[in-house]
Amino acid sequence: MLGSPLLKRPDVVAGERTTLAYLAGLLHAMPAESDGLRLLARLFDAIPADDPVELDVFFGQLTRAIAQVAEARRVAFLIRDDDRAWLKWQPMAYGFPDDFVSRARIPCSPTGTALLDQVVFKDFILAGPIAEEPAFAPYRDVLQPLDAAIAIAVPWRAGDDRLGALVAFDPRPPQALLERHTWVLRVAAGLAAIVWQRGRAERMVTERDEQEARRLRAYAGRLASLEKAKSDFLSLASHELRSPLSVLGGYLSLLADGSLGDLPPQLGQAVPVMLAKVNQMNVLLTRMLETARLEDSRLQLRLERLDVVDVVRQAVAAVEPMALPGQRIVLDVPARPLYGLVDRLRAETIVQNLLDNALKYSPGGTDVRCTVSRQKGFARVCVRDQGIGIAAADVPRLFTRFGRIARDEHRHIAGTGLGLYLARELARMHGGDITVVSAGGQGSEFTLTLPLVTKPKR
Ligand code: ADP
Numbered sequence: 001m002l003g004s005p006l007l008k009r010p011d012v013v014a015g016e017r018t019t020l021a022y023l024a025g026l027l028h029a030m031p032a033e034s035d036g037l038r039l040l041a042r043l044f045d046a047i048p049a050d051d052p053v054e055l056d057v058f059f060g061q062l063t064r065a066i067a068q069v070a071e072a073r074r075v076a077f078l079i080r081d082d083d084r085a086w087l088k089w090q091p092m093a094y095g096f097p098d099d100f101v102s103r104a105r106i107p108c109s110p111t112g113t114a115l116l117d118q119v120v121f122k123d124f125i126l127a128g129p130i131a132e133e134p135a136f137a138p139y140r141d142v143l144q145p146l147d148a149a150i151a152i153a154v155p156w157r158a159g160d161d162r163l164g165a166l167v168a169f170d171p172r173p174p175q176a177l178l179e180r181h182t183w184v185l186r187v188a189a190g191l192a193a194i195v196w197q198r199g200r201a202e203r204m205v206t207e208r209d210e211q212e213a214r215r216l217r218a219y220a221g222r223l224a225s226l227e228k229a230k231s232d233f234l235s236l237a238s239h240e241l242r243s244p245l246s247v248l249g250g251y252l253s254l255l256a257d258g259s260l261g262d263l264p265p266q267l268g269q270a271v272p273v274m275l276a277k278v279n280q281m282n283v284l285l286t287r288m289l290e291t292a293r294l295e296d297s298r299l300q301l302r303l304e305r306l307d308v309v310d311v312v313r314q315a316v317a318a319v320e321p322m323a324l325p326g327q328r329i330v331l332d333v334p335a336r337p338l339y340g341l342v343d344r345l346r347a348e349t350i351v352q353n354l355l356d357n358a359l360k361y362s363p364g365g366t367d368v369r370c371t372v373s374r375q376k377g378f379a380r381v382c383v384r385d386q387g388i389g390i391a392a393a394d395v396p397r398l399f400t401r402f403g404r405i406a407r408d409e410h411r412h413i414a415g416t417g418l419g420l421y422l423a424r425e426l427a428r429m430h431g432g433d434i435t436v437v438s439a440g441g442q443g444s445e446f447t448l449t450l451p452l453v454t455k456p457k458r
Contacts, residue, residue: 004135006115006128013123014157014190019197023190030183042069043188047195055199056092062192063094070184072168074146077156077192078106080120080164085109087116087164097145104142114138119153119165126153127182129174143169150177154185158193158200166192230401231295238288245285249278287418290349291401294425301429306344307337308379308450312372315351322356324365329355332371338379340450346426347450350434353419354383354446360413361444362387374452378432381448391440398436399424423448 012025027040043065047058063075076093087108089101107114110121115135118124130136130143130151143151148169156163166189168181252275254260255267263271293299316329323329351370358368366386373380388410390398397403404417424434431451438444 004115004133006126006133006135007118007124008127010123010125010186014155014193015123015160015162019158019190019193023187023194026183026187026190030187031179039069039184040187043184043191047191055196058195058199059090059192060092060094062188063090063092066166066168066184066188067094069188070152070168070181072152072170072181074148074169075167076101077166078108078116078120078153078164080108080162085112087120100145106139106142116153116165119155120162123155123157125155125182125186126151127177130169132174147171150174152177152182152185154182154189156189156193158197163193163196165189231292234288235292235296238285238292241281241285242289245278245281249275249282252278284416286349287416287422290422290426291418294422299429301343301346301426303341303343305339305453306342306347308340308342308347308381308452309333309338309372311342311344311347312351312370312381315348315355316370318348319352319355319359323359323368327359327362327365328367329359330367330369332369334373338372338374338452340379340430340452342430342450343426347430350423350426350448351381351383353423354381354434354448357419358383358385358387358444358446360415361385361410363410363413366443375449377452377454378449379452381450382445383448384443384445386443389440389442389444390436390438395436395438399434 012022012029014022017025043062045065047062059077063077067073067075072095074093074095076096077090078087079090081088085107087106089096089104091101093101106116108116108120110117112121115126116139119126128150130140130148136143136151146169149171150173151167151169153165153167156166166185168185170176251260252271255263255271256275290299312333313331316331320329355368355370362368362385364387369382369384371380371382371384373382388407390405394405397405399420400417401421402417403421404415420434427434427448427450432449434446434448436444436446
């Protein structure tokens with residue numbers, strides 16, 4: 001087949017350079033009479049300005065423009081089917097009978113020797129009469145409805161990617177076929193390759209975006225189910241632990257106050273320790289229960305008009321026993337009460353948590369300062385310590401559920417990572433907030449704000 005008079009191996013071949021360089025080379029090599037610039041201008045007019053390019057619209061307009069410029073009755077792009085050894089017709093072909101492009105398929109394989117195999121896989125250009133040439137025999141049946149006397153086919157390549165071929169058919173006599181017609185098709189195939197490449201790049205970006213979105217959705221789904229598992233566990237564990245713990249606490253209290261008779265001396269010393277541990281577990285359990293309620297939207301505040309200073313005093317009194325020997329909570333409060341609408345127990349819990357942390361995370365036993373003041377309609381409760389501090393990178397995790405900061409040097413300090421989460425949620429439910437200023441190794445300052453009621457109720 002290589003010796004066929006229909007086939008010509010061109011000087012400028014796509015794939016040996018970038019598609020743009022190929023196109024430029026093609027235009028340079030065009031014979032003067034082909035009037036390359038005008039031709040190119042007419043073909044360019046056919047490219048839709050849309051961004052991203054709608055490939056079907058583009059092929060529709062380009063095949064029509066080629067037909068006009070090359071004076072061919074029918075023009076089509078044949079697309080290689082990667083999986084099967086054939087060429088399909090691009091649906092927006094110009095000038096073909098109804099149904100032809102959707103049905104007709106042309107065998108084509110890299111190892112084949114038929115005319116189109118040489119065009120698609122070996123870069124040959126085909127131009128000539130259909131009727132007389134025996135080399136056209138394999139295509140005669142397919143091409144029969146086209147009523148064509150001459151055919152031109154040029155390779156359609158984008159770099160190394162052999163996309164297929166651009167073909168034109170016309171009923172004119174073979175002698176009317178000019179070299180110019182082949183050039184038109186070659187330039188048009190180069191243009192189409194550029195647009196195709198761009199379209200493919202856009203498709204790849206979209207596919208990547210979609211893949212990324214799918215990955216993120218799956219990840220979010222997994223996170224949501226993990227969160228749900230955590231919530232379910234909190235709810236279940238706190239409910240199941242509540243009654244045995246209260247029974248245990250009840251009996252220990254009876255033992256401690258002597259209601260169950262005198263205790264042997266060693267037990268007498270152990271009972272207060274056990275009671276303290278049960279109380280610690282109760283605090284933990286209350287936090288778990290409150291968190292479970294918060295997440296099920298069952299947490300309701302019991303608001304009453306109260307002096308915030310008084311609430312803070314109560315919290316200090318409750319937390320003071322946890323201080324290390326010599327460690328103090330220095331309280332600085334205004335002389336006048338600061339009234340707010342607060343849930344006493346919850347507000348105390350918030351302040352207790354801040355104070356408890358301040359003591360706990362000051363392993364050197366340094367003092368903790370608690371200052372209450374009024375600021376722009378809010379009570380400000382500032383808890384300042386000189387303890388281990390918090391690195392800036394860790395701050396975003398502080399108020400998250402189970403957000404403990406794992407550092408070797410204070411891994412031994414017990415905690416759940418629920419305290420600050422709950423404290424801030426409760427503060428926000430009151431219309432206030434908690435903020436923090438801290439730096440690693442330089443102590444921390446947590447500030448709780450709670451809205452004040454302006455006019456005392458009578
Ligand atoms: P925990 O029960 O672990 O103390 P919290 O929610 O109260 O839980 O606190 C979350 C984390 O914030 C703690 O594990 C700790 O790492 C850090 N943190 C809280 N308060 C302080 C503080 N005053 N100084 C240093 N780190 C703190």
